[in-house]
Amino acid sequence: MTILNGVPLEPQPSEGPGPTASADSQTVGRVAGIVALISGVVFPPAGIVIGAIALQQARAGGYRNGFARAGLIIGIVLTVLAIVAIVAxxxxxxxxxxxxxxxxxxHGVVVESPGYYECTL
Structure with a gap:
């Protein structure tokens, strides 16, 4: 092992396996992922927030959460589409x-008054 200023240059072996997720934490994470997916369709900005939180918790627990990822992606896509539609x-x-x-x-008869505009063609 090469040491430079007291810091090893080679990667150190990890001290055991990575984080493991309990069955309860996976269930809670799956529920959060499903909520993120539903929120992503109903109210996309909420889907982005909930999906990001659920995905972060899943990574910290050492498991994958496809529902959270889908909620995050759908939330982002629908939010962008809504912004484009509003601007248009x-x-x-x-x-x-x-x-x-x-x-x-x-081509028609126009009747104008304050706050009112009528056109008959």
């Missing part, structure tokens, strides 16, 4: 309203 609507809706108003002015 904020950009497109004013243009659509303007085009409809122009169409009404060109």
């Amino acid at each position: 609507l904020v950009i497109l809706v004013p243009q659509w309203v303007q085009q409809i108003a122009q169409l009404c002015e060109d």
